[in-house]
Amino acid sequence: MRVFVTGASGWIGSAVVPELLGAGHQVAGLARSERSAERLRAAGAEPFAGNLDDLEALHAAASAADAVVHLGFKHDFSDYAASGATERAVMEIFLDALDGTGKPLLFASGIAMVAPGRISTEDDVSPYSGPDAPRGGVEPLAFGAAARGIRPVALRFAPTVHGAGDHGFAAVLAGIAREKGVAGYVGEGTNRWPAVHRSDAARLVRLALADPEASPVVHAVAEEGNPTRKFAEAIGAAVGVPVASIDPGDADAHFGWIGAFFASDIPASSALTRARLGWEPTGPTLFDDLAAGHYSAAAAA
Known part of the structure; x- marks a missing residue:
């Protein structure tokens, strides 16, 4: 075609x-x-x-x-x-x-x-x-x-569609962590974000x-929903800053435009997609890419 x-x-x-x-x-x-x-x-x-x-x-x-x-x-x-x-x-x-x-x-x-x-x-x-x-x-x-x-x-x-060279949401959060000197999550950080x-x-x-x-x-969706606290901990390790909870009332001030979004609980399944199309994710996980240093470079750029 x-x-x-x-x-x-x-x-x-x-x-x-x-x-x-x-x-x-x-x-x-x-x-x-x-x-x-x-x-x-x-x-x-x-x-x-x-x-x-x-x-x-x-x-x-x-x-x-x-x-x-x-x-x-x-x-x-x-x-x-x-x-x-x-x-x-x-x-x-x-x-x-x-x-x-x-x-x-x-x-x-x-x-x-x-x-x-x-x-x-x-x-x-x-x-x-x-x-x-x-x-x-x-x-x-x-x-x-x-x-x-x-x-x-x-x-x-x-x-989060992640990988080496990504300048999307994960890179934005890593950049905020570097700028603020802390990798934050909102409240208890139990809300979930999918990734692929x-x-x-x-x-x-x-x-x-x-x-x-x-x-x-x-x-x-490869990862149904990573708790944002775990996400923040991986960012903190990648960027080299401590991790902290951000009060929901301070989320907009700390994170800017992405604050309300990062505070959302938005887990998603891909079970039907996998069954209907025979798709199985094989790439690295979000935490693999954070540990590999991709977002340390993105945050510093």
Whole structure:
């Protein structure tokens, strides 16, 4: 298949592209810059110049493809509503481009707050709908279009997609620990965060594309839920700072924008994903990567 990938040069996308190419697909990757285009060419993919605001170009690229894998997202937590509005506009363009074609549309989503306080599963329906919802409420929007001859697959990634070179949430927390001189957790630190290695997440995207009907929702989760106190202890050991509980009332001041998120209890199962797609994570655990020093370097950068 010819697959159009947004976020193709990003953290997850740059691992997904080789997986798709290795499976025999042709890949056209959205490239915001010449640097991104060069990375895609080096990987064996075709760069498609544009960005998530260029809706006309996105429509053309999706129309010319046999499948779309939408991994791009504007991670602007200073204006998350605007990020959500962009995401919804992009999804609407893809749905229009694929209308009536029967083509797969795989799109990045998240585990967070799907079923807070209990272990979420692939059968849980996203509670976020409407244009003002987080990520633009695109999960219900996409599944509502299934009757239009589109095959949507929600790729719910763990909040921590880790590995060497990661500059995501785990690296942010390591950076805060270095800056504050303490690796903190909120309250008792019993709330849980799922995790998955980048290589396992990329392989799952390939499997989901190969059989989009097998599991309309997939959970890219290798570790169901690491207690955040244990997470903080591993960060402290990696960065070389003590570990301490942060009062919930002080979480925002200590952690900044990630405070409320890090205080959330968001465990998730991937049992249905594994059964439906034959996926078994084989990569290092989050604690393996922390012990390997990947986040010590990220925090210092």
